[in-house]
Amino acid sequence: MGQKKKEIIKSFLLTLAAIFIMFIILFPVYYIFTVSIKPAATLATTKIELIPRNVTLDAYREVLFGFKGSKISKNFTGTIEGQAKIEDGKLYLTDGKITGAIKYGPFTGLKFEIPVSGIIFDVSTTENFQGTLKGEIEGLFVLTRMNDDGSIGFGIVREVELTSGDVNGVSVSGPMEKYVVIRNTGKAEFTAVGKFLNSVFFGYLKNSLLLATLTVLLSMIFVVPAAYAFSRMQFFSRDHILYFYLMFTQVAGGLGIAGLIALYGMIVKLGLYDKLPVLSFIYAAGSVPFNTWLLKGYIDSISPDFDEAALVDGASYLQIIRYVLLPMALPGIATVAIFAFIGGWTEFILASLLLTEKNQPLSVWIYLLMGGIGRGIDWSYFAAAALLFALPVFVMFMLAQNYIRSGLTVGGLKE
Template identity: 45%
Template sequence: MNLLSSISRKLVSDSKRILLTPVETAKEAKYTVRGVREGEIPPHEPLKTVGATLGALLLVLALLFPVYWILQAALSGSGASLYSSNGISLFPDDPTLQPFVWVVGDLIIPTYRISMAVPLSDLAVVFNTPQITFLDASAHGVENPSGFKHFLWNSLTVAIPTVLISMSLVVPASYALSRRKFIFRRKILFLYVLLTQVGGGLGIALLIGLYAIYVQFGFNDSKLALSVYYAATAVPFNTWLLKTYMDGIPVAYEEAAVVDGAPPWRVVWEIILPLSTAGLATVFIFTFLTGWTEFVVAQTLLGTENYTLPVGLYALIGEYSVPWARFSAFALTFATPIMLVYLFAQRYIEGGLSFGGISG
């Protein structure tokens, strides 16, 4: 068993579980109804379950109401304001998808095809790239689409290096601090804890100093330099988190692998990392969100051409007015991947945090 096969099996298992959830729910409801009719289940038991479910549903709806309010603004025809002169309305007066079309812009996918202009014996090959258009923004009244795809590319080219750099440091550091004994180990652990606590208090001073250093060396408009900064800020907390998770893995597993003749790298790759899937998923998501959602440092260091999605969203705010429909559509499109990733990886995050000693 190795890390990649373990992740693949869990992804397949999660997909099957999601697809079979309606079927399992129907089976449980049928079993409950039959149990109540035959007297095996007291009638008040399913009523309590239904009441608790309805209460939880109402609480979730109340928590999601701000998201729905933003969605209503995004679907509004005018989008001039978040408020209505007629009071609160649960549905937009003139619903339209034009703000989302403005955000996404033209969806054109090039398809590559090789055509032979002359006989194959002459080895002359002409390449042409016909395009498939899935969405034509001009057909929906949108003449100047947003730069969402450009901001999206910038965010990806910042977030992905952030994950690669931070994970390359967090994983070996966590394993070393969890399993190896070396000089100054306790002092390094205390330093990690200190670095996770003092960042907020020194944030403004660090930002000023960082900007001065980056400008001096010409890195103030570099996405890679920004990724290095994000990785540096993510390493202390995530190393401590993954280290505490690895502490919960029995040492007997490693000892058995060593007795069987496994070298150290196989012990880490085939024992420690597969058993740390929940912790790794948590660290991966936290580091990715660091590069995906951070705003202040990105706005300070990057130029207009390298703006990430949070900065691009802020750029929509005008001096005297805000295009609320487009602003809301941009914000929802920006937040949707984050919500989907969290919903899919929720149990991994909960497992990583609980075993890491941060539950509650």
């Protein structure tokens, strides 16, 4: 009975220790979350509150749907109406308005309405008359600034084509001469889709997704055949080459700033500066050695009898990889793919060094948010952006946790 009591106490103490360690690990994440849902949070005034008061999602709305003056230049379709006069093949609109909408696929992203006067269309009719114009148009809408009241701070409408119009029963059509400048007039309204696709966050998100996706694809192209070769094929100094492979990358990484200077010089000399695909190649090259070693360990746990049976049936090595290895090594491949994705998603130093602002990923943007560190920084905005940045990695781990667990453990087993 005494031994059982000791075991219970021991289990209870170990459980408390585990809970305490988990609390220490997760508390910073929880605290960032509480800051992100507060109405206003600054470094000087934020208090540690385990249960926040006045909860709001304004910071997340601002990150995801905030239009910070990013330039929009998109084709639109709409209508035009107003008082018009036609003389010598030209249509003069003296007092009217243009109503238009910008589409993103099947979704409407932006609706706008602007007053216009003094614009001229070249039309095909030779009659001279006046009346009310009603027609359909298409063209290019450029928006660079919106005012707080919803009016258009500055915009341009150009390359407008009157596709079909009617003036007192007479059909007219033709292009508009020059362009229309909009200053502090009219109104524009974003839909939720439009706000998200034109937010600063989405611009950097596209870059991050492109970088991480290309990194995964390039890594898989090299890692899978290399891991198969190291696992199945016999060649001179196979094990030594793999270990040298790993050691060389670690030594190269240890060179630090010297390596960055050399890499920067090479990229600039070759004219590859500010190229997202080039950075993906660099990320993939850095991840290949470790991921090759990791996947090799998993392939080692798969019986070579399957390969031999496929060879007897006349399969080539590429067919063995595609039809035999890939389905059976899916947990290991998923693990490698996630590691490659995380490397491309979270890397900061090379992205800030080799890319200009328009091509930089989310990791660099979040760092730039800290440029105003001090009392002026919006900590709730920063916390919301940081959590949204971490969300894809968290979701990937949750969806593929069984694959990852299998990929990391089975590869370490020996028959």
